[in-house]
Amino acid sequence: MKILLLLLGMVLIVEGIPYVASPESMRRWLRTISEMKAESLRVMGLLSMSAGLLICWIVQRSGFFN
Numbered sequence: 001m002k003i004l005l006l007l008l009g010m011v012l013i014v015e016g017i018p019y020v021a022s023p024e025s026m027r028r029w030l031r032t033i034s035e036m037k038a039e040s041l042r043v044m045g046l047l048s049m050s051a052g053l054l055i056c057w058i059v060q061r062s063g064f065f066n
Contacts, residue, residue: 018026033041059065 018029
């Protein structure tokens with residue numbers, strides 16, 4: 001449970017960085033995203049999830065972080 005909460009905290013930190021660093025750029029980016037087709041957003045989400053799963057799998061399988 002501790003690792004899950006730490007992971008959630010790190011995700012929130014990473015997600016918040018662009019809003020702190022460049023709020024106007026984030027507004028433009030969010031406007032652009034809101035105008036995209038739903039299918040494009042689904043593909044982007046699927047690719048993002050797949051990349052995250054691949055990273056987790058590689059980290060778990062490798063002995064690099066032991």
